[in-house]
Amino acid sequence: MTLDDAPALTPGHSPSLIAATEKVRDVKISPNGKYIIYQVQPFYKSSNKSTSRLWLAETDVSNSAKPVTDGLFNDRAAVFHPDGGRIYFLSNRHNGKGAHIFSLEVGNEGGGRLIDVTANLGQKGAQAFEISPDGASVAFTCVDDGEHLKTTDARLYHEKTGLSKLKICDIQSGDIWTIDGIRKDKHVESFSWLPNSKELLYRLRDNKGVEYAEGNIIVERISVDRSEVPRIIDSYERSPSSPTLWLPSGHIVELQSFEPRNTLDARTLFIHDPTYDSTHDRYSQSARRLYGQKDDAVRMVNARPTADDSEVGEVAIEVSVGVDTNIDIARFKSGKSDSPEIFTLFKTNADAVWFGAWDARRVTDEDGNSSYVAAVVLSSGERHQPPNIWAGRSQLGATIHEMRQLSSHLQWLKDAPIIRTERIVWKADDGMELDGMVRYPPGYEKDVRPLPTVLFIHGGPYRRDIMDYMPYFCNWREMLASAGYLVVSPNYRGSQGRGHDFAHAANLGIGMRDWPDCESMVDEVIRLGLADPDRLAVAGWSHGGSLAAWGVTQTKTRFKAAVVGAGVSNWEGMVMESGSPELEAAIGQRVPWDEEANAKVVGNRRLSPIHSVIDVTTAVLILHGEKDERVPVGQGIGLWRGLRRKAAQRGREGARLVVYPREPHG
Template identity: 30%
Template sequence: MPHPAPQVTPEPADPLTAELVVDTAAAVAPAISPDGRLVAYGVIAKGGRDGRPHGSIWVAAADGGTSPRRLTDDTARDLDPKWAPDSASVFFTSDRAEQGTAQLQRIRLDGLDGPDGLDGLAGLDGLAGLDDSEDITEDITEAKAETLTSWRGGIADYWPLFDGRTVAVLAEDEPSAEDERRAAERDDAMVWGRHLPVTRLRLLDLATGALRTVDGLGDRHVIALAQRPDGGPLAVLSWSTPEIDAGVVTSELHVVDPGSAAVHDLGPVGIEAQSPAWWQHKGVWHLAHLAVSPGHVIGGLAVLDTVPSATVPPAIVPSATVPLATVPAVEHRDLTVGMGVCPTELVQVADGPLLALFADGLDTALYRLDPEPLRFHRLSSVPGILAGLTASRDGGTCALLASTAYEPGNVHAGRVGGPLSRLSDTRPELRAIRWGLQERLSYEASDGILLDGLLILPAGRTRDDGPFPLVTMVHGGPYFRYADEFNLNAMDSGQWLATAGYAVFLPNPRGGSGHGHEFAALAAGAVGGDEWTDITSGIDLLVAQGVADPERLAISGWSHGGFMAAWAIGRTDRFKAAVMGAGISDWGMQAGTGEWGPIDAALGGSTGWEGPGPHIHDRHSPISYASRIRTPLLILHGEQDTNVPLSQAIHLHRALRHFGAEHELVVYPREGHWLLERTHQLDVLRRIRAWYDRWL
């Protein structure tokens, strides 16, 4: 697996600036070629048009024998590389023709220098060389890149099919003449429920450029697909509507013949269904996917498996599409029931069982499915985060993103289950920074449940130098986790605070991932309950150990973590400062206006629609305790956030103003749930640190 992380840089060290945090170059979306020899990936960097991220496509030899080579310049948003079945070309999406509208492009690697294009990967600087002369990049790439679509609705996702002649494409409808007239005349009244465009499955003929829509799916919104590795049918996941609020609870699974476009419906699947993947055993094809454990709205993800041939005829009749309502739903077997870890990704290979990544406490593990008992067994495990798993056609070689305590995420590749070599190096300048020591924590909750988390000490300090001012940063979700990875980002960053002299506690309370379904399901209808005491138990431990100064405690978080920060200061006065980023103040309002309505209703316990109350969610909402808040609170929110609407922040702001509580509300124009614009990210980093400096 990834090489061990280097030790913290000793003095002398460069200062960590907000610009150094924000002006990132991050590797994303690795894709290993079917033959296992090359890895393509994207690199996202700040500083593009309008201060938003832009991207470029890179290719490296999977064995690490040559430096990565940039295939596209960084003037547009070039992302999401995928390989042709013959490993001879790379597809990717780009908005270079029209900003914000992605089209499909292709680069044929046989046009690079040397046999098979491999020699052309040698001799150029690695990712540290983002300033390589643009004329070299253009000579290699821009003349070679082919634009494959000009679809005015843009391309949302795609999958090159194994026949080498077709690409399955997910795309919205193109605007009609009537749509254009209405837009020009501002005749733009929205009928709710029909106001969001549906993403449809379409088949692109590479020879002619024609896009054929698969009509048998009706108006269902397609979110994911995967082709059977023998070149057979497509597995397609869809929602009843593009609205997340209803879509995540109305997922269905379909099988589509790419030749005839005939559709067979396999019926409803679990909440938050994702990652369809085929696998074969003894000549029988299975179809698996990830979804919340059956029978639950809140809980851990599970791997669910079915055999489509049990209910679908082995041959799809070209001349007919089976009506969706006429095929009975199939049974899905939970392959992860009882496991104390949580699956995060599924990957199919040509002739073998599934590969999967699992969140395992503070670590991430690679598993392979054992077909006989239908159970996963672990191949390897590493501290930190593994993500973006991609495997060669034979399943022997893989590539993924890996991040450890002092190393940001980079692309690694190697034999499955064996040591992996790092291919990308997007942030070499960070090795000159003196980071805070990151410790793994293990402790018991008040009811005896074993918990974990992380402690980051102030840079250059040890426990013996304490006690320190302590900032507790609560993760979002709540189905998320802190892994033993590099904690540096633009909004809620542990190392950013550690380099300013603060100790940082990163708890993993119940309701999160990494400890199996039952642990995650404990948050249902109980937010702010035992998960809150899980956090305070960790704080109490650090105070007792002399790490945390009980007179200089703060709490912060983003999203669900923002809710927890607001909840905390309504329960106790022990915190001297708090930061609520995109947080929830009223669970009933969140269930009615947030885009994850059914999930939020299950977390808060009620909606408020049941009658005049009192309601369960009132007991779990920080707004109910606003009169008690005495802790200075910094509220940060994106103006266009649809996940947690801005009204949540305004609601709490008005209550705090009414009661005369010390607080500040900062709203970021044009931003959603996460802040993307460079100037806004710089502001957040500086503002949060200044807030703690003022009060701690």
């Protein structure tokens, strides 16, 4: 495949426009359901300064979104106060280096009085915060000032510095204090208020790095009074995928892997019924699962977070169902140990939810009328709709059938040439039914000769390719399609949306089922007459890049070109150097220091692309960030060195490595 095989990039999906784009995210609904606050942030920054702007929309008024902050600072993580008249958010608009918590009055006229709620906080700033259900206090995590003061540049690798502490701010007085009963040698990884506004539930791990999320996690409950002693509630084998919530019904819920010990698995809603054991001064509890057999519960929010006298708890759950997404409401009642009442509040329809960018909750208006509101960032490849805020209402038990568009961001994507997107279904070589997305060049007609084709593979592996429309730094599908290529993206085994067995297949190891599934989509579009078998390329970022590297070193000659973005070339090296060694061990299925496990590896299967670079004819472009901690830059350098030394002549001459200074994994 050469540059002559396709036209130049159209202005509509050029790299410069993609680099200048924004992301719409972090959606929150007001307690009365009247307003929605959200964040608009440049995807990329031209300096060391990050900026972000807050926007406010009226739930029932189309195209009502308007900015409430100026975009000169990094304003983010906005939520409504329980009184509904104020938003609280993190910002660096004060003179400190870290973020403070600010409040801003909101209403029909937009932004009002701005207050630095944590004006007495030190330079390190707040990391995450949550307002108590009664609105009197804010709990937040931060690192104490002076924590990083050092007399030498040498660093003990596992030294416990920069651990997050849990603090309370009284909103009325501005007083801030640390909850002293919490262990100081542990890192607070998440927290949430109990419904009584007097206690907090929080999780502790041994240290702050991602690596420690794969170790023992302790869950404790403590009063916000300054001299209280915590009580242990539970422990986990590894960090859950969501905060742990204690509901007014008395249930405790969180998202974990279907089998909690598994790093690679479908996500599931776990429900606990805690019972206090006064003899041993601790809680015992039973647990049961919802979702995860044939679908995945991937995100959860408290759908009834404000204080009331009800003993009913409600959570909203994002459920991946194949390539579709549902937002379900689960209602828990006090004294009921059976399964909660569940209804689907929202479901996608030829569109897609941007990564976790939604909110859903029960709301009560000024007249005391209750309803449910969902606010979602939606895009659609089928309808050529860029990501924007959409909202709708329903009553208890009813699904929203009509959503209203509240914003008009990313107009350049709307004006860009139309790229038709469709889902196809086929069977893998072992009979497993698979699906994936096909994106056609602008103006494509079916009688056109087979097209040059790019197999573009999603990362994760626990992600999926869906009916979205949003190009960005590691998603080149639309850019490649606009250049004249057919772009195919499979949901291979290990992906999200089909439950435990499908996701857990990633534990078979790289190349066992994931790559054959990807290659089977190429075979299918060739069979359909869409793809030219002599003009094939493969590309991806992160795990997608790892699979691209695997594919070209296994097939040797099938692909004329490849782009390996932040991909892995040596899995043993990843376990030794990556910030997430357990994840890499699960994917690579080999741990250098585990002689017993390594002896069980069947046959002479080569576990890394670097072992198979000999005779590769594919021209490989390797892209890597210099400061990538997830996939260290040595992975890219190693692949380039191997290709330059052992590939066939075309592969040697075509190998290119581009390293981006100062850039992380993503």
